[in-house]
Amino acid sequence: MQIATSTGETKDHDLWRRIRMGDEQAFTAIFEKYHRTLYNYGSKLSPNSSLVEDAVQDVFIDIWRLRHNLAEHVTSVKFYLYRALRRRIHVALDKFPSMEEISELDDEDTPANHTNSEAILIEAESSSVRAQRIQELLAQLPERQLEALTLRYFDDFSIEEIAEIMGVNEKSVRNFIYKALTSLRQSREMLLISSLIFWMLLFF
Amino acid sequence: MKHDPYSLTELIRNEEFIAWVMHPDELSDRKWQAFLEKHPRKRKTVESAREYVILLAKDTGRHQPTRKQSDRMWSIVESHMHDEVTKTPEPVPVFKTSRGHGWRWARVAASAALILSIGSVSYWFYYKKADGPLQEVAVREEADLPNTIQKYNDTEKPMTVLLQDGSSVVLQPGGRLSYSEGSNRKRREVTLTGKAFFEIVKNKQMPFLVYSYGLATKVLGTSFTIDASSESKDIKVEVRTGTVSVFSINNLDNSQKEAVLDKPELEGVTLNHDQRIAFSKESGKIVPLPAAVAASSDKDVSKQQFVFDETPVSDVFRILEGAYNVRIVYDREKMGSCPLNATLIGQPLKEKLEVICNALDAQYEVADNQITILGKGCK
Structure with a gap:
């Protein structure tokens, strides 16, 4: 009801x-x-x-x-x-062109998947930390990928609207989101691999 | 790399899928249920995609202003409302770029070195320990996942959700409740973010469990409020009637968890009526809070006493309408003035209606947005 x-x-x-x-x-x-x-x-x-x-x-x-x-x-x-x-x-x-310059560079140069050592080293205490980790990953996304994700998931805009807000075409928006999700996924896959390695170390 | 249109990544960015997760309605529910029936193997993927969408929505919305910032912004906007001549002030940009360029790269390099050595180990520990929403769902979906239903209150008023067992949940604006409706289950389970008031039908064989950010609240039948907002560091639980137990499920492994959840006894910290606790999402600690100051907002369902003594039924219905934000349709001429004697505190909406209808020798029907009472009235 x-x-x-x-x-x-x-x-x-x-x-x-x-x-x-x-x-x-x-x-x-x-x-x-x-x-x-x-x-x-x-x-x-x-x-x-x-x-x-x-x-x-x-x-x-x-x-x-x-x-x-x-x-x-x-x-x-x-x-x-x-x-x-x-x-x-x-x-x-x-x-403040210096600042703009940096955000431009961020878009181009930040590797899609580098893991923040700080995030890894924090001793996990509780469930909220897990969500925080995703937040950490988000914090490392290039600015425009994060912007697109925010508009899509939190603000619930359509791809068309996001494209207009960001002043790019729809394809770019889809690209930003795709890249961002892929880097989230990669870190997830990395986790699987690393836990495998860990188990192997443990057994041999 | 993958051509599966229903892979995890594809689902997470599928517009229809997002719409279903964020604003489920009958149509989209039916569509995705049908999809799951057709592709039963996709159930896990769908469940984790759903959790990802929710996490993404939550996490990209984490930068909201503090109360103080909000007030500051509003006071400046307000001062301009009544001072039309004043020019818009230039944004005062006395700041340094807080994104140090070189530092960022140094961090990348350091990370790269560390990842290979410590990374995998600590990652594993991290995940082993962390027990977030994703994993929590993963644990439960193994058991069985019938029809997961999600209710999100995007209105500005409370929303009443009626559960299959007859319990009712009054979901405050911004709250989100998800649960599965299935028959042969050992326990009744819902997941809550945001604030809600629960009135639970008694059933000792089937404990009722509310999960919110690592806190489990277990009851056998009672009424209570849980405030688990994503912004707040603490989860607050306040008991209205009966007894409730709360415990952290972060440090339990799966088999321990199953055992604890299934036990008919109450575990952990036990709360009686009018007692309150706060659970810290970060430390997982539970601390008692002083009893709430009785705020006499008679609108709020959790504060209502629902004590009726020779009260005209028209008043009773008005109070129920206000408390649950529902519409009650009845023959005012015939029934309106019938007196009612009842104490309905702690009972779910449906039980309240049953008691009232028994007294009036009437029947009730619940259709999507209204309750219809049919009866001859009192002579």
């Missing part, structure tokens, strides 16, 4: 309409609903938390400031917000 009042999309559109008319409550509701996931997404684009905070704030400040000029029909409010945030962060990063 499950009772849903209205779908997320129609609700967003309603809020959007009310924001355009200057409804502060609707604006608060949109902020409340999306600022956390936006911040989460922003964190994948820049490790600098104060920069991300500022960018999230600015997206919302802009919406309120320009509320009378907002497009009447947006296909998806969520999509609009994410794209706006990405632009914001990239504008902020552009001012």
Whole structure:
């Protein structure tokens, strides 16, 4: 038994309409609903938390400031917000070319499968550590692979939407995700092999 | 490298599959159940792909702001709402790149050297010990995996899930409950992330177990709340009625675990009504918490007393509607003013309805989103 009042999309559109008319409550509701996931997404684009905070704030400040000029029909409010945030962060990063440069390099050069020695050496204590390990693996993915994974799995965007948000074609998005998953899988396979080796050492 | 369209990696990125895992509905459920019937060998792959999708969703969503950051962001946004002339401030970029380039490469090199020597051994230890969601499922799927059902509450209101045995679970927004419905099972098992209030039908032969991040909560029939949010470091368990036992399953190997889970007795730390504990996901330690301050939010189902003394049935139904977020349809004219005497605390929704219907000489039906009460009323 499950009772849903209205779908997320129609609700967003309603809020959007009310924001355009200057409804502060609707604006608060949109902020409340999306600022956390936006911040989460922003964190994948820049490790600098104060920069991300500022960018999230600015997206919302802009919406309120320009509320009378907002497009009447947006296909998806969520999509609009994410794209706006990405632009914001990239504008902020552009001012610091050194940083942008590094993130570019990351995309090209980070090997798909290198295992963090620190992650391995941490003595496993409990179940949550297991999930943390996947997190560690995620932390080593090239930035754009991680970005695509986040948008796909956490934010639940379609490949088409992700392509538009990231400004690449759909094939690239599929590629980012595929590569990321392959490196997760490889580390899993490595585990199997290494446990085999261990057993052999144990027996001989 | 593989041409199997239903290999692990393919499933994990299959759009329909992701949609099913994240937002299962009747249609997708039917589709994937049919798939499993057609390809019974794929059951394990499907189960681990499902866990991967959930883990990926959880782990890529780990960078949410703290309460403090949220407040800070909102206060700045709010100050701009009422101060239209102020220019948007430039983002203050007084920072250094925290991704040191050279350091990163040094780490890669160090890793490479270490992997060969220590890597395999510690990896093995790591996995042997770690007992995460993936492995937990792996353990259970060996037994048998009938129809796994997943409920995810993506609404902003509580959602009531009725289990086959008559127990009810009120899942708070953001909560996720998965369980299998099958007949001949030794125990009733569900997996929870997020917060939920459980009212469990008594059955001493079949203990009811809730798994959340390495904590098992075992009951024979009672009501309690579990708060196992992915963001929080601790899992909180609070007992409303009856007795509940909690224990960590991280340090048990499979055969020990099976034995402990099957025993009809309660294990580990035992909690009685109104007692609370917190379980640390990291250390696996269980610490008692002081009794909750009685927050008189009469909306929350876990705080309701459900004591009715000559209460008009219309009020009773209103309270149930609020507590379980369900719609109850009945003939208000005929039944609305019938008085009811009952104490329904700790009983699952279905049992409550049975008691009420017995008193009213009525029947009830549950259809997807509403409960219909049929009766002649009291004369």
